[in-house]
Amino acid sequence: MVAMEQRRLEALARLRDPRSMSVIDGVGIARGWRCLEVGAGAGTLSRWLASRVGATGEVLSTDIDLRFHLPAEGAMEVRKHDLMNDPLSEGHYDLVHARAVLQHIPDREEALDRLRAAARPGGWVVVEDSDWSPVEHSELPEPMGTVTRLMTLGTATQRQWDPYFGRRLLREFETRGFVEMGLDGRVWAMSGGRDNCEWWVLAVEHSGPRFVEAGLLTPEQLEGAIAQAREPGFRMISPLSVAVWGRVPTE
Ligand SMILES: C[S@@+](CC[C@H](N)C(=O)[O-])C[C@H]1O[C@@H](n2cnc3c(N)ncnc32)[C@H](O)[C@@H]1O
DSSP states (O other): OHHHHHHHHHHHHHHHHHHHHHHHHHTTOOTTOEEEEESOTTOHHHHHHHHHHOTTSEEEEEESOOTTOOOOOSSEEEEEOOTTTSOOOSSOEEEEEEESOGGGSTTHHHHHHHHHHHEEEEEEEEEEEEEOHHHHTSOOOTTHHHHHHHHTGGGTTTTTOOTTHHHHHHHHHHHTTOEEEEEEEEOOEEETTSHHHHHHHHHHHHHHHHHHHTTSSOHHHHHHHHHHTTSTTOEEEOOEEEEEEEEOOOO
16 A cells, blocks of 8 residues: 555656646746745655755655655755644745645645745745546546546545645635736646556555445446556546646735
């Protein structure tokens, strides 16, 4: 299980780090910046942030579960930290970033308040989350289609997960008074056996047995979906991955 989660977080990082880097470069990350990476997962992006800010900068890389996090490098501190319960310096950071984290936190509005409070006046907050509408509204290959819908949209309420939070992000930023806001949204073809699909197959492999135990899936459906999505010819549309950025006003 641990190895599977490690592989999933690493696949996620390989898939999503390039867009995160391009957005963060776009807001002007520079030597000496103080950065906070929340829910860092594998920690690859934190290492990249540390390489950008140099020895005079600061990167605090946090996660509630550090088992999968790479060791610190350069001006980087790795800290076990629960965004919702543990304290953070307020008004301190030039950049606060959280990717694929808020959608999983039940009180995600308060989570965004906390990220905003950690940024200094004039500092940037960048949040990335998904919107599963493209998947919901597409014809997907079976049995992966059934398994995917069940594991995402069909169970969102019980799991206190918002599969549409990505599309709400811009409004959430607006209501908090951010300025210089922007948005980038991406979908891609998830192709059998590639990182762009494997992150999801590993999630299905990890969580699918619970759905079989609950009688919501047959073992054949689950095994069939996993095998299907590792075939080279398999394709399905991805969720929409949304990045929103904004700056805390200086007055
Ligand atoms: C889907 S993973 C994303 C990891 C990484 N940000 C990425 O995009 O590759 C969600 C991460 O959020 C972390 N997380 C969940 N709730 C958290 C909380 N309350 N405080 C800090 N981290 C949290 C999880 O442990 C996990 O590493």
